[in-house]
Amino acid sequence: MENYSSQSSSSDHGNNSVPPFPQNQLVPWAEEQEDDWSFQEFLSILRRRSLLMTSVTIAVLTLVVISLMITRKPPEYEGSFQLLVEPVNDDTKSVDVVKEPNSQQSSLDYDSQIQVLKSPELLRSTLKQLQASYPEINYYSLLESLKINQLEKTKIIEVRYQSSNPKQTQVVLERIADNYLDYSQVRRQTKLRQGVQFVEKQLPFIQNRVDQIQKELQLFRQKYSFNDPETQATQIASQTVEFSQQKQTVDLQLAQTRANFAIIKGKNGATTTLNNAPLYQQLITQIRQFDVQIAIESTRLQDDNPTIKALKEKRANLLPVLRQESERLLGVKFAEVATQLQTLEVQSQELAKIGRNLAKQRNELPVLTRQYTELQRKLEIATESLNRFLSTRENLQIEISQTELGWQLLQAPTTSDIPISPFTTQRDFVLGLVASILSGVGIVLLVEKLDNTYHTVDEIKKKLKQPLLGNIPFEKQVQTKQNRTSSQKIPLASIPNSLSQGVASLAVLPDQEYSDSSSNFSEALRVLYTNIQLLSSDRPIRSIVISSAMPGDGKSTVALHLAQIATAMGQRVLLVDADLRKPTIHELSNLNNLWGLSNLISTNLPVGEVTRQLPSMSQLSIITAGPIPPDPAKLLSSQKMKQLMTDFHNSFDLVIYDVPPLVGLADASLIAPHTDGLLIVVRIHKTNSSMLKVALDNLKISRLNILGIVGNAQKSTSNSYYY
Structure with a gap:
């Protein structure tokens, strides 16, 4: 019902426009990727293909029996x-x-x-x-x-x-x-005693071998101060890290000391050193004070004045002291930096020796490890051999005491x-029977996996995400009636005078018997018609297009009988055969196809002259396809066709269009947008699922309104009442 919830309800018989296609009501079509079979589906597959499974089982079982007969052995x-x-x-x-x-x-x-x-x-x-x-x-x-x-x-x-x-x-x-x-x-017992003698003879040699390897391992550890490879490697790694840290510290200090030494030896080095000496700075301050006093006194006294001379004499006495203090400070600083530099260089040399020693240990470690591992392996093998011989001697002695x-x-x-062979034959026969049954089931499942058709409506509902509007059962009487009707000659009846003068030998649809209201086929068509009408809650369905993915799915049969059911339910119905490529409606209804839809589109022929009405169903009208045109798609996409569809929509309660199959043809895409939707017929055991998927993908691209699907030719054993 959601397909029509957003359509305008203002469309009625007086509206000259075709109902717009609801673009926002598309329901995506897709097949589920679920390939798992439930237990009920598994049983249904076996029941449907029971003949194949039985044939394979009998064939395999026959081969098993023949093989058993050929390979049968005498009783054992x-x-x-x-x-x-x-x-x-x-x-x-x-x-x-x-x-x-x-x-x-x-x-x-x-x-x-x-x-x-x-x-x-x-x-x-x-x-x-x-x-x-x-x-x-x-x-x-x-x-x-x-x-x-x-x-x-x-x-x-x-x-x-x-x-x-x-x-x-x-x-x-x-x-x-x-x-x-x-x-x-x-x-x-004799062999056991011989074994004990051999073991006791070999034990002294094995014990000496163990002692010798233990001594070699002890000397190796003492010579290289080697405990085991992991401990030695950890110790060397720790020493290497410690050495790297010490060397980095000494190198940094040595670089700083060399820089200080270079600064002291330079011109600015002495100035920097003297500026940081308190006594030297005090002397400089006193000399500057004498200079200030001399300058002040010179402004008011002569140079030979005793006061000025006394000040100059004091200043002159401070200069030697200042010189001596400067020389002392520079000498002390130089000696201090030189001593520190020498100490750091000595430390750097010692660290270099340690680094060379560590490098030597790292280089020797793989060799020593290999030697140590080899000694350990030899000792382990010798010890295991010794223990094995001791254990063997003990076990042999115990077995000797027990075998007395x-x-x-x-x-x-x-x-x-009683021979045992018949039981083997029976067992082989049972196993062959089981294998035969499993082979039959396997072949059935393989064929089912390779089969890409739909076998039940439940399968259609499971794999196609779209409403299943109807399930039309397989009805042999429908085909029988159609064949009988096609062999009969239908007389002219109820044809307007204008049409009877211009067209000869036109026929009408014979009276189809629907008196059996409990027929599964009739009831299924009534359910389909009711479901179509229930799709829209605001206005009834006025026009539909019926098609299928492939030829032979029964779309024309469904269209014809749906039109008759709708007419029987009080609707004024028009059935239009829009399949201008391979029309079928005129054959199913036993009508000639001299004039039809192609004449209406390509000429100015009135609609009434090609419309046929049934004597028993005056509300059902049929327009056959007419002569097949060279370009059907051009006619169906013409403006004349759109105007005809509008007229049909305004003149009838329900218009049903039978169009060609969807795959590879654009006819349905040209007509469906101007109707209330598309109805797709899927034939059980025939419609190819891959072809149907291609058709549905094309419909998604065309954005056509899909009303639902109709399952056709479902073979069911259900009685008519409960169907």
Whole structure:
């Protein structure tokens, strides 16, 4: 309803202008980028493509069954026995305490022990005994059928063997059981003692190696005062920072002292030094006072006056004292600055030596670090080797004490009379069935992903952000009636005299049966008409354009039947076939197309002569397209077409224009701005979503008013009442 909230309500039957297009009421069209399927949508996809899924599932399952039949093996029989390889009584506690206090774990490496039991050396004697009766058995075939595992986390080893001969399975298990028991009592203990002897023989050499590396590391630390690389690097870095600060301070002081020394040696240096000497300044002041007195007395006395002579004599006596004080002050200052300069130069030289020493240490640090790391690595390897040998000797001694009793046969070798192969076949069949179903579902989802059409109105509502004004179901009777009507010959009826004299064989639309008011098709059209009228709250919809993104979406069928429904609801309706490229309305209504809209635009033919009215629906009028012109867009954009649309708008309650498809053609953009809006028909299972998106993008550029969309040809199993 928002599409018309801002339109002027002053447009009525007497207004000669076409309703303006509301530019501010555009609703952006876009497809959502949501590709996630809900569970209901997933089930709907599987139901819609059930035939494809069933076909793929049957095909894959057939291949699985054929493969199982080809690769089917003879029945297999399996037997087993169990060995207790470690004692479980309380006598083992003393051994466990010796090995590792507070430890309750097993002392046997079961993974390694199982590999030993599978080794060729251990199975050699068993193979010789078996090959006497079964020559086909070799080490690799025996190992392939032999399974040895630790029974969960117990101290029990379970041995399994399977073959196609139950007797052979039993014999093999008995020979292997005897061999393993003999190994545990004799050969295994012998190997353990040999292992202890080897370890004890190697221990002195490894211990000497550890001691030698420790001595080398100690001498290295003493020679270079080297603790470890990190500490040494930190120490050198700290000394370097401290040295830099001291050198910077001494260099600054040395520069200042040299500057002072240069100033003292210069002409202005003595003056500056004497100006800062209090005694020297006092003498200068006294001499100046004598000069003032002499000058004053000379104004009233002669130069040979005793007073003037006395003053001059006192002044002359102060000059040697002033000279001596000046020489003393300059000498002291010079000596002080020279001493300070010499001291700073000595400090600078010492710091230079320290810097060279630090640089040498930094250069030597990588080499010393590498040597230290190498010694540490050698010591670590030697220590680990020593610890490993000590631990191995201890473990071997404990195992020797535990193997004195040997292994115990808990379960004697037994072979089942029931083969295990059928269960494998059943399992493979079940897995193949599951894989077949998953393959069918996968193909369905892949096809659905590649399919770019709309399959339900719910999908249209989800992906297109625009009102869904109607959902027209698929109706076979509509097509049947249209085909039957097209084969009939329609007589002349209700044609004005002026038209009947100039045009021959014009037809009228046959009486369409809408008596079945409960039909899904009819009800859907009534809902569409009602929704269109409800779009505007201030004034009714007077003219609409019906189009689609692609040909064959059913726009002309929807336009024709919508016009009939509107007429049945009491409206004076005009249906205009504005598709001047491939007109369809005259075929659907079984009318000839000798005269129509193209004649009205290009000639001065009166409107009444090409307007047809139904005998049973006097309020419904139809204007066919007429002869196809060479340039349809030129006719539709002419001023004559605009005037005709204005006249149509003023003469009828509802004007419906059937225009060509939107993609690639500008016809709809030429007509829609002079109507109340555009209605787009989307056909289920046919309309290409990408083409529809292109059409909608073009409409956004043209700024046309979109009333909404209509879903067409929806196949539904709902009954007419609840639809």
